Ligand SMILES: Nc1ncnc2c1ncn2[C@@H]1O[C@H](COP(=O)(O)OP(=O)(O)O)[C@@H](O)[C@H]1O
């Protein structure tokens with residue numbers, strides 16, 4: 037695969053800092069590439085996807101729309117996607133730098149067109165020590181060309197040793213090749229969480245000190261998860277989580293030669309120690325525990341990483357499986373013809389189409405409106421839709437005394453826990469209006485861009501207010517066409533434990549099919565807009581539409 041270096045470009049209007057009134061509107065793009073990651077390993081470590089439960093009332097899509105579920109039923113929460121390097125790869129990255137390539141742009145969808153998380157494809161790689169498991173895993177990753185792959189090594193789950201065992205390990209007398217050396221409980225829990233797309237903190241193992249380091253490595257779900265280790269197929273529960281089992285079968289003498297070189301140069305061992313450990317424990321355990329696991333393999337790869345043919349076969353199979361999992365979100369959404377003629381969902385809150393609203397639309401839809409007027413009239417419309425959004429909040433009774441000493445029976449918004457999140461970059465144009473009407477509101481940002489090759493939305497960046505799960509979220513995008521970007525942003529919020537019913541997606545203009553798609557996937561999300569247009573063209577623009585709102589507003593092409 038051609039190496040894919042991250043080509044992250046902040047959007048034109050980003051990187052602002054605190055505004056005068058102290059409202060946080062900053063866009064800190066360093067968040068995308070956290071400190072401590074080698075450049076070529078930048079992989080969106082920022083992303084956290086805990087599972088989140090949802091319920092459903094609205095299901096207008098008829099069965100012919102390709103949906104498997106019955107109208108009343110609701111899908112299970114399952115998994116998600118991303119790309120990470122393993123602990124092992126991370127700790128050895130200095131040694132391997134010249135071989136390491138890949139790495140990612142944005143995160144492609146980790147859910148299907150119904151908003152449901154999609155299971156990642158999990159590959160297990162088993163084989164003797166120094167057989168080439170890690171090398172095979174890295175070659176698969178390179179050839180796959182999939183952006184989000186997690187590589188998890190069984191080494192991370194070596195048990196913490198007591199004093200006696202520790203002394204034995206330094207005399208090369210502790211058996212690290214016996215199943216009892218591994219903490220299968222944490223391993224299983226970790227794999228399960230990764231399959232569900234949740235965040236895990238994986239221990240980092242140090243082969244020199246025979247112990248876990250105090251820091252951990254944070255990993256997330258992915259399109260593909262590769263799990264490798266000498267006893268990767270030993271535990272039945274682990275085996276059941278593997279979609280494809282690969283056994284790397286390399287001759288014992290080659291394994292010994294590689295191990296000698298590696299353990300002396302990288303793991304702080306001496307010749308005598310390696311040979312003693314190998315003959316007394318590594319080789320016997322291989323014969324007794326590891327070699328018999330070959331029966332579970334779907335594919336046996338002789339010679340390890342040199343075996344290009346085997347690696348390409350594996351890669352082909354994974355590609356086919358990923359395709360079957362179907363993550364062509366935008367295409368599917370754009371073809372959501374089954375919604376035609378369906379009543380608009382109850383979750384849609386359309387502003388009354390007054391002459392004033394139509395008048396504002398007339399200005400901003402007119403292709404000849406100059407930019408300054410476009411901005412002026414857009415701002416007016418934005419202010420109206422934001423005020424309307426606030427009117428949908430719950431209000432409590434409140435009595436105040438007027439300056440004349442008379443009581444006034446009024447109302448007060450039930451919660452002040454409201455925050456804004458803009459979908460960059462068009463959604464950013466709506467931030468000011470939210471800040472103007474909600475005092476001290478905090479604003480988060482999510483950057484989603486379209487991959488020009490796949491046409492799919494990709495998540496590049498996000499920075500969300502702290503404790504967002506406790507907030508009502510006004511999610512802003514100027515226009516919604518297929519709903520693909522809005523759905524990705526909603527998915528991000530749900531993955532951060534925001535309640536579906538606490539999300540309001542707010543736009544100036546939405547395509548009818550986008551409204552249906554969002555409502556079908558996320559029936560409890562409120563959808564607020566000033567107008568609905570009937571069509572989407574082949575470029576995914578709304579028709580009649582406004583054109584590219586961001587370009588017209590920011591004066592870009
Ligand atoms: N085909 C190969 N030719 C030469 N050295 C190799 C080859 N494959 C792996 N190695 C080296 O052998 C050692 C063990 O390989 P690795 O892939 O880490 O095996 P495992 O993960 O099974 O322990 C590493 O130092 C690696 O660089």
Ligand SMILES: Nc1ccn([C@@H]2O[C@H](COP(=O)(O)O)[C@@H](O)[C@H]2O)c(=O)n1
Nearest residue numbers: 164165166191212213243246265266318
């Ligand atoms: N403290 C330790 C822990 C493990 N080992 C050996 O590592 C081998 C597994 O790692 P691979 O990368 O070779 O799969 C295993 O055979 C253990 O003997 C060790 O030496 N010290």
